[in-house]
Amino acid sequence: MKYLYLVWSNLKRKKMRTTLTLLSIIVAFMLFGYLGAIKQAFNMGIDVAGLDRLIVRHKVSLIQLLPASHESQMEQIEGVDDAVHQTWFGGVYQKPSNFFAQMPVEPEEFLEMYPEYLLSDEQREAWFNTRTGAIAGRTTADRFGWKVGDRIPINATIWSRQGGERTWEFDLVGIYDGAEKGTDTSQFLFRFDYFDEARQFGQGQVGWYTVRISDPEQAAEIAAAIDARFANSSYETKTEPEGAFLQGFANQIGDIGFIMMSIIAAVFFTILMVAGNTMAYAVRERTNELAVLKAIGFTDRGVMGLVLGESLVMTGIGGAIGLVLAWFLVSLGDPSNGSLPVFYIPAKNFVTGVLLIAAVALVAGILPALQAQRLRIADALRR
């Protein structure tokens, strides 16, 4: 700690250069944090996906429907505890940009399958007893200012009502919260029986199934058994773990993780050049001073440590400010005004950020530090 004053004084030597370098580092770490939150949103639920849940969909694609009768057949397969279905509704609220996921489900079974969706007993009962009842996640309810008791009109883009009417009206009977930070609280869920009776076509068909299995260790065998059960039928299935399904769903937009990593890698490469250049100049300009430090008794390693310390302090300050700014911006809300199901910086990203700070400091400072370490006093004092 006694050397911190010396390190800090050296950083203040060229205020403009240090400030510009700091700003570059701040922007890089802010982008790292912010893009990490967006990546998390697209990978929504993957981290918290149930290990004991499988997703069963049509073998051809997710938009091909499956018969509702598959449910009872799947529940007869050994190792399958329960199966519930969901169907993509794809409606919009008021205008096309107000997008969020809506799905008809069997309320009681669904809430049993997804215990991470937290709903009060009173609201559960209301949903079970209200045919036009729907529940919305907290994110979506807050986004549109909905409260329990509101009547919510949703304009269908796929599922017209009988008679061609495209507007479906639901009574909001509950607002659910997520048990975990990564739980999707943007969904709008309504009753399948109401939907199935009122829709113009597709009666008795559903989008996909979620299956709970008794032993996650047996997931591969049970998935194979499910697919074998429906092999060579008109409705062949593809069964995969919930995490893999969600990942595949996210990848329909593109490999978000790869895109984000590419951007972050490009930014950090630039930052390394900027910070490395700053450190190199800082050492080159101070050759004489570093030699004096050695002359009065600082060891080669001590001088090397001072240079690395400068790099670490500069990157540490910039990185910390960048991460805090990212956290602040993310706390203001997602850039799509609520369309993203979750929007937060995962704790592991902060840990990665801290490791990244150390890595950038080390890589940017190591060459100048070695140069300082190797400096020969007599030679340097002659310059």
Add this chain to the structure above:
Amino acid sequence: MTESAKNLVCIKNVDKVFKRGSENIHVLGGLDLDIPQGEFLALMGPSGSGKSTLLNLIGGLDRPSQGSVEVGGEHIDKLSSRRLAAWRARHVGLVFQFYNLMPVLSAQKNVELPLLLTHLSRAERKKRAAIALDIVGLSHRNNHFPRTLSGGEQQRVGIARAIVTDPTLLLCDEPTGDLDRKSGDEILDLLQALNREQGKTIVMVTHDIHAAARASRTLYLNKGRLSTELEE
């Protein structure tokens, strides 16, 4: 008591050769020198004669190509780089022609620098730096940065930095070379006082006969050899 114990510095048969490309430049050749404890020695000689090189060897800032350098009973030419650094911190104070102060640190912090290598508390470091600044007559300028000090004042800060660890040996490389006559005389007064009153052994490289006259002995270095007389 052995001869080397009576003398603070014993240099025996020292050669120093610098390589410049494929060329070997012999700066010092077969040089012997004893400096008794408490002496104020002036080293004179033309540019390139090897004065600063000799000073660097005595201070452990450089190593001889051949021969031995013994200071205070320690063969410093045989010490590892790390131990040599620690030895310098304990036993040697350095005063440079161009002061070589850290421009980003105040006078007080510049003087404290060598004390960072000790286990002294912050308060103790501050106290000792204040005493050193008081000795050189600059206690009223302790918070000033080098750019706000005159050349003479900067050199006083440099001397305070050199004596703050209470070293036995002070090595001064043209300490008045960048100063006007008046400031130079003040610095020489100070060095003389440190030699007489505090018993510091001082080796001073200088081009200035007036400065060398303040020393108790003057040696001349020419073409890598020492003599007591200036050779034409």
